[in-house]
Amino acid sequence: MKIADGSRRRFLKSAAGVSALTMLNAFVPAWARSMQVLKQSAPEAVDPIEFNLAIRAHQMDIAGGSGHGMSINNTIPGPLLEWYEGRDVVLNVQNAMANDTSIHWHGILLPFEMDGVPGVSFRGIKPQTTFQYRFPVVQSGTYWYHSHSGLQEQSGVYGPLVVHPKDPEPVSYDRDYVVMLSDWTFEDPHRVMANLKKMSDYYNYQQFSLTELYGTNDMSPAEAFKTKLAWDRMRMMATDILDVTGSTYTYLMNGLHPAGNWTGLFKPGERIRLRFINGSAMSYFNVRIPGLPMTVIAADGQNVQPVETDEFQFGVAEIYDVIVEPTADSAYTIMAEAMDRSGYTAGTLATRVGQTAEIPALRKRPLLTMVDMGMDMSAMEMPGLSMPEQVPTHDTEVHAGHQGMSPPQSGTSNRAGRTPASMNHAAMGHSIEPDAHAGHDMTGMQNVGPVVARHGPDHHGPGNISVATVQRDRLNERGLGLADVEHRVLVYTDLKRLADDFDQRSPSREIELHLTGHMERYMWSFDGKQFHEVDGPIEFNHGERLRLTMVNDTMMNHPIHLHGMWMELENGHGAHIPRKHTINLMPAARTSALISADAPGRWAFHCHLLYHMDMGMFRVVRVS
């Protein structure tokens, strides 16, 4: 039995010489301070592994100041939970606050009553009570946990979760660090929400301005003016990248702001596993370690065939495990830049405490493009890809989810030239990777994914501003703002699952959901309906194999998370398509995932941008 309790006494003991600043910060969790290697063998005991977690609201030192937060065992992030595949786990979560709370185990397969979503899987944890979670752990990998109540996640109720595998790890390494990224604001999260409701661009201080219309490095005044007019005409903003920005956020790495400089030590020649968790409320990050290539070995906790890259962008709640192998006796900066470049957090890999490397400057803020608008630019398309007969109009969207099953539309349903699911390797391989070296040819539009469908006549009502008139397969595209970066950038088509455990059944039906919203009024929804407006859950039949197709009609990236079951991202790799718990949809993207509905119960399905979820971009999936 092991009790994780980040009490002061415990981590003062384990403080293994970090920077002085870190030492002073009593609210940094022990695991982030001690820098200890995670690789451990399971304890001998046969009892379930037990953890006591207490959620409190209090004043604390954080992000270089003092703020009111909510902590788990007195720290932000909360304690690192280490579980063991094949062993039961017991978690006693005590609510020491005046409001209801909850903990959801993000990415973990478990009985739905243990999933921790108030109003879906249980009633929530009432003030001054303790809820006991208990379930078998049937998977391994890197995950995280967080409150699913209100806006508590923004206040600090989150932490990392590592499940050690039963079988040996497929890759070897010498050190193992969690790198959890998050966003902190000294404002009350409800104030942030109110600001967005009253003025949706409240936090955006990177808007198009007249000074830019005089021309910038990459745009002539005329081009800039044309761009601005085009966006004004649509009543939208090309600079609407993130809703909440560095103007209020301090970005944290393992609970430390950049000046706190989280440091992971290594000896030259060692292989280091870094478990990157995006545990933020609203922030996408671009992550790179200048001078050090990263080999991605797992995505969303699930092993993938190792793939080397220099940078990746990940959405809220996504997770990548990478291996790095520094050979020099020097320091490397782990740079995590907010997608809109309004801020960053950084830490260091060093051979000794106090060693630092240069922190690269923030790059220029990116702009959304006409592709993100979902505009029809057929003239620019490659002939054949936008031919109507290959691009069926999808007007059979699932609304409440009850009837919403369009018949299986083999071959046409998903992406032109890329048949569904599974099997057509020949058709796939070629149209998916139009150019094996596309990643190096970064002249703007050339790497834009093909149009695979057009929007139907239903524009989802007044609560939705725009629709993706043309919908693209964007899985081979780099993240927003990284198209022109002159090094390798991870794309979704790089991900191939390692295991040979693909469920070969073809999907028996397809459910289509559109991501919709109204930026100006700050309403967010699926199919134009906020959660309170739908008349029931989305129904999955227990045991069925189905395809979930999502279309992003909005102008923003959204990380979509399904609880309780994997979404197998149809990125063209047949039996090796990767499992994800959270899939990012670029604007105007049409993306599908296969799901084996093997987990009976009610499961949350939502956008993991916290304020979007809170405004209604949320559904319940019922498997029965």
Added chain:
Amino acid sequence: MKRKQLVLFALCVSSTSVYAHEPAGTPPDWPAPMGEPIAYWKVLGDRVEAGFADELDTYVWDVQGWYGRDRNRLWFKTEGESEPGASPKDAELQLLFSRMFAPFWDWQVGVRHDFEPHPERSHLVLGAQGVVPYEFEWDSAVFVSEQGDVSARVEVEYDLNITQRWVLQPRFELNAAFSDDPTVGRGSGVNSTELGLRLRYHLRREVAPYIGVAWAQLYGDSKDSAREEGEPSALTSFVLGVSFWF
């Protein structure tokens, strides 16, 4: 059986709480995973300013606000005008119900009362407020007075960011009437227009002092009655004010 009673009980207590559970398919006595987004409110002082001109100094307020959820809101709008040291010459208050009917558009219906000038007038208001393509803020309404006189007003504004904090705002307002109302000195046709150009600096998002110019012009009967009272029918003012919201 017990469950049925619970449902009935919940129905009696609050129909909305039952409704809130349907999307999740959970037992009726469970909390909703998230409720309907709560009501928010906003008060916006668009123009609160003093105007300086050779002929006449003025002060103006133009304040509006809303309370409500995403689709249905209650609005108030008040505006008025006077001279320094005097009580208001024009003062009106509108109370409106507003409903979103298209992504960028609300229709608005309600009442307007003119406290000044005398005699006081009450109107029915039927309006449309929204954003037109190219990001122009649009506020328009038709007013039907208790006398049966029909008039209309259109206000259009555009915010041009010069930097992230300096904003230039052109503004246009037009008032017109479809019938004569001689007791308040207003004739049929276009009564007045105002063109303004204001440059504001955002100390913070919510507070922006500004300077600007405003060109006001009266027409027809309104022009004549202003003349009779010895007031200018066209006025170019230098304005100094503050816009704010909270």
